[in-house]
Amino acid sequence: MIMRWQKALVRQLELFFVSSVVIFAVARALPRTPMEVYLQDRGLPVTPESIEALERQWGLGGPIVVQYFRWIGRFCTGDWGTSIVTGEQISVAMAQRLPISLAIGLGGVALAALLAYPLGMKASLGSRGWDLGARLITLISQAVPSFLICTLVIDLFGVRLGWIPFFRLSGAALVIAPMLIVAFYSLGQLSRVVTAHAEELRTEPFVTAAVARGFELNDLLWRDGRRPVLYGLISTVIAKMAWVIGGTAIVEYVFAVPGMSYYLIKSISSRDYTVVQSYLMVLVLWMFGTRIILGGVLSWLDPRTR
């Protein structure tokens, strides 16, 4: 078990550094360099001399390999640079926005997983109604864009009924509606995963053997089917983790919630590439962390891998 953990850690570290190289390379390959953006935004002349001056000022000059190591070194010590547009420390800005995005994304997926287990089990073991309900939810989440539902929610509850002043909320209240919508959009798929695993369980030899000994199938699946089904569910949740920060971009955008992805969208449109670079690195770190943690949970669930 220890060996496996170490292997996973090393692999994730490898990925982290490879990703950083790719992200660095992509950022350098973009058409307008940060220096040009900076100069153009301030109406200053874009000449090779001014660019070089800025480079030196920002410590960006030198051979590309040196630049990379300088950048990754700074990144690892917490210096993520400053935003070209606002001038604020990017690490600070991200730190402020990360909790909000996590609350929406992680909270939404966690809520969905919690609800998906009973829903999926009921869809497999209970009456047809549950199954149809789960399929309907899945259908809507696959055919109706999330921004539309966000718009409708704002329209209905914010404007027409006037119950919730969406754009004047602050603090924790901000994340509730987005989180619920994210949860809804994950619920369908996750519940189908649960249902699929429960169905598979029915024909597993150890289940049919237990039924032959006198156990009731439904009770058996609810009680003893937990681990294998949870295994499948958590595997899917791990796969969804990549989606947690980025996929919530639309929801943050429509509700104008100051999360990381909203920040990203604004930064892309203002060509603030240092922010984009840091955002991508945060994503990589995020995946790194979740894979290690959730991977550990997975191996705890299946005694065979211990």
Next chain:
Amino acid sequence: MTIGIDHHGPVSLRVRGLSVRTRGDSPALLLDDVDLDLAPGQRVGIVGHSGAGKSMFLRALTGFCPDSLDVQGSVQLIDGSGEIQELLTADTKQRRRLATGAMAISWQNALQSLNPYQTISRQLGATLRLHRQLTADEVRSASLQWLASVGLSDGAGLLGSYPHQLSGGMRQRVAIAMTMCGGQPIVVADEPTTALDMVSQAECIDLYDRLCAAGARSLLYVSHDLALVGRLCTSVMVIQDARVVESGSIDQVRTRESSNPGASTRFSGILLAS
């Protein structure tokens, strides 16, 4: 679990006209009009080629046929006081409950019949508690007894283990213990030795022999191998093409076959022990 008849004492089985058909416009006959009498303590082997209908017979008998099939006939459990319980008039759920209360059933893949996610003690304990009210201590001592009865000496160590930590042979024995520990008076086994090598087969047969004798339990043993059946059972029923083509004591069947090889029984592939 009181379910009509008393299955703590001897129970006999009476099957009349058991048939299985597929539903629909042109029903196919999967089992045709099978009769069987199983007295307490009696052992009957059921032999035939693969696909002849042996497993279908067991499933129809125990109530484990899928709903897509139509089961007709009569399956009766009769207890010591003469109380009769007809299985086929009950609905599926009830039927299974009655069947599993009186019969210890083992389907084919014994090696995979253990729950990989639970310790042996948990699975064995749950099965024991399914049929009797027991305290935690009683469960533990009963578990150890059963493990010992299938030839596993380090019971205490085994109880805390997971199936994947045991060897194939140990798992086989634990599986048999799990099947038998309910104490049901009738044991129904569907080809328990198929996946095993010759040595393990012999051990498996030996276990069934001892355990059934110890509890005076009757046995329905399905196999495609008449030699194996011969070591364990006194009577045999031959099923071919969904029908019973031969039944009687082992000796009778052997005599008939050797005096008229292939003629009356038409099962050329089944070797008789000499």
Next chain:
Amino acid sequence: MRIRLMVAAGILGVMILAFSLPHGDPSAVDLTAVLQPPSQAHPLGTDDLGRDVWALMAVGFWRTLTVVVTASLTSVLIGVPLGLIAGYSRGAVNAIIMTATDLTMIIPTFVAALLVTAVVGLTPFSAGLVLGLFGAGTYVNQTRALTLSIRSYDYVRAEVLLATPTVQILLRHVLPGVAGPLMRYFGSSASGTILAYAGLAFIGLGVDTTVPDWGTMLYRHRSQIDHPLLLLWPTLGIFLLAIVFHILADPALRKEGQ
């Protein structure tokens, strides 16, 4: 199941036929005929700039369809060969492909698409290529896993012993086995692509505003409470097209957990 396929094919067929009919110029702005109700000249009315809604719907349809086709082709043409290679070779080649795949799975497809289309411009092709590239990861993984397992089958081992050229083994034995499961995945990823494209158009980075997409239309009219039809048509378009692909994928969804 047949019924489902027929329904899906039917809806798709109707949409293709309908939007192939001649329609007006979608970019023709006519400020004298703003927000008109349906009429003979404008079957679905006009929008807030006097453009013919039906023409806009048609353009949106073809663009969205282009995105789906481009993305799917890209995913398959990149993912499957890479998966085959990764499943068949060992060592460095395998490691490189798996790392590259992992990278695309770490960066959310939508974010990558946002970034790329903001820089190079949002067209059905650019969106399709990015979405396809970043969606190829699953194809690589699944193909690789299937290749590995098929490789261990006896009849394939026999071919190797007989020194059959690798390419032939891959094409004749591995590919057919891989095709089935991937077809099913294709359906569910296609509807995701449709929604992603609408989302990209909605956010509107790098968008060409002269002829709005369905997503852009939804953005423009998101507060048109008094003219809900303007929201309805693009919604219906997205919904129907996504359902077509969802139907094609769903029967398999029961079995496909991950």
